[in-house]
Amino acid sequence: MNTSRQLAEVERHDILKYPHRLNFYDKPPLDDVTIEEFEVCALNRLRILAEIESCYARNRPFDELCSITRKQCEKYLPMDASTSKTDLDAQRRVDHLGHFVLRLAFCRSEELRRRFVKAETALFRVRYDLEGQVAPLDRRAFLNSRAFAWVQVDSQEKAMYASQLQSSSLGTKDEEYYKVFCPPLTTFSVAQQYAQVKWTRVPDLVEKRRVFLKGGWAYVPSRDQSSIVFQEFQMNLEKALEITAKALPRLDEDTRLVPLLNNLSQGFLAGVPSEWNATTAGDEIKADMVDELARKHFPACMRNLHDNLKRDHHLKHFGRLQYGLFLKVLGLSIEEAMLFWRRSFSGYTDDQFNKNYKYNIRHSYGLEGKRANYPAKSCQQILTMDQPGSTDNHGCPYRHFSPDNLQTALLSMYSAQGLTSADIPEILSTVKAGHYHVACTRVFEITHANRGVKKGEGVGGGESITHPNQYASRSRELEKAAVEAAKVEDGDVVMAG
Known part of the structure; x- marks a missing residue:
């Protein structure tokens, strides 16, 4: 055509x-x-x-x-x-x-x-x-x-300023970049086509010295005219x-x-709108499995809750809610949840546990009250709702911990998975800028580097962490894939032998 x-x-x-x-x-x-x-x-x-x-x-x-x-x-x-x-x-x-x-x-x-x-x-x-x-x-x-209000420079004016226009042309490296990302708007070569605009409309090009300036006007080559469009x-x-x-x-x-x-x-x-399906439970897990899963697969928010639960044999209401719904979606059934929480609250009698905690656990599974299937809390909800006080353990460590406490907590949680003190400055810098989900994603990449996750890959395709269960689910998927790959390799070795 x-x-x-x-x-x-x-x-x-x-x-x-x-x-x-x-x-x-x-x-x-x-x-x-x-x-x-x-x-x-x-x-x-x-x-x-x-x-x-x-x-x-x-x-x-x-x-x-x-x-x-x-x-x-x-x-x-x-x-x-x-x-x-x-x-x-x-x-x-x-x-x-x-x-x-x-x-x-x-x-x-x-x-x-x-x-x-x-x-x-x-x-x-x-x-x-x-x-x-x-x-x-x-x-x-x-x-x-x-109407972008640019004036095409005629051939006479181009000839008059030919040397100046030529000197403002791009080098080889930049030309290659623009071939890929900013193709010419017309079939004419860049050297032939220029638009004249007030220099204030292309401050980025002026800063990089990619245009010729004369009398308050900038002579913009066609390949850079996109800058005018973006500015407008x-x-x-x-x-x-x-x-x-x-x-x-x-x-x-x-x-x-x-x-x-x-x-x-x-x-x-x-920074973390989530589409994670936080109501559908994953593969069934047992109460006895939670401790090992926490050490290997949990994000910092849930690892912090788990560690405090082990230490104090108790979590306050919002901590139990945040952690309980996470475990529910992770695959912990109501029967196993009762067993897990009863063991964790070891300092309480059966009567105290049944009176003060059993109803709330059943309620979160939709078995009491209005019987709703409550989803696990997303990163957005954890970051913006039910802010923790000084004696609480829920929330997001990246947002709610001091820098020193965060550094100590991360090294304690993830040193065995490859996180070192050399990684901390990058993470803290991201936290300081308010990009808490990016910091969590970077920790995921570091701790799963041995599973083939590279920097910038996130949980796949460059996507960031948006939900604690997303973190845990992807971590378990990577481990499962590694185990399957090892089985195949072992099988090949046996057949070769």
Whole structure:
């Protein structure tokens, strides 16, 4: 298909309500939306933004951030090219709606706005670069649909400043980078095409000396014109968030939306929106197995609760709730749970145990009260709810321990699994920045390096820890795979012998 026919096919999609995958989100959604759709669209987008934040916290290079973000988008926000025969408007509506819901949730403070803008700009950049690789005509159609207020430099002016323009060109290494991530917007070579804009619109290019400046104007080569697009996206979003913040008080009396928005903003601060299925129990475990499982597979929050339970033969209410639900989803049946907790509370008589604790254990399994199947607590809930006091043991050690106590606890818990004092500064630095889930994920990688887990891999595909049971489940999977591999190897040796 020639270029003119391809362009014509792309333009036919202008009749769509959402004609482009790339979007500046200028117009708010005006459709009727159910509360469930309102929440689901926001959570799907939030999961992607949380992984982007995690990538920044871990100083991942841009190519890794692109790879992880694209996988997350395929999973949670798939959007096909304009030439696809799928229902494009339905796909793009989910993206559009999710963005505006998160605007409501994250316009409330300067910190939330800053983090939201950074993550959204990164998401737009990833999509923009991917569009240039797989659907350049779609990207050109999007750019033609907007007025970016750049002036193309004519041949006479280019000839006048030829030497200056040439000297601002990129070196070999950068050229290779831009071939991969920022393909030219037109078929002309970079040396031939320049746009003229006010230098204040491309401060990043000025800082890196990639443009020629003259009289307050920057001469931007075509391959770097994406910087103008990104800058405008960021500025538009910053202004929109400020406007949204002023209008938000009108929602204060809406009891349907305010709790939901509060939950979303808390999840963004924690950085860990979770989709972990926290109600389905894993393979059945016995009470006698818990101690060994704790030493080999538990995250710091649950390991801390287990160690304190062994030492004090007691946990306070929120500690029992946090640990009990974790063990339930791990695979501890109600019968084994009764046995485990009775043995653990060895300083109490049977009457005291039955009177004070038995009902609550049965209640958490849905056998008393309203008989609900209570899920285990996610990292988000542990970080943001039921904050521990000085005599409590529940909570997240990465957030609630002092740096010295955290260092001591981590070395005590995980030295046998490969964690050393040399690893502590990196972990504490991440904790100081408020990325507690990233610190937990890094500990997982270090302690499972002998299982083939590499730095940056997380629990698989670069994803961070979002739930204590996710940590334990993945740890057990890795051990099981290693055992199976050893059996196969031993079998091969026997056959060879």
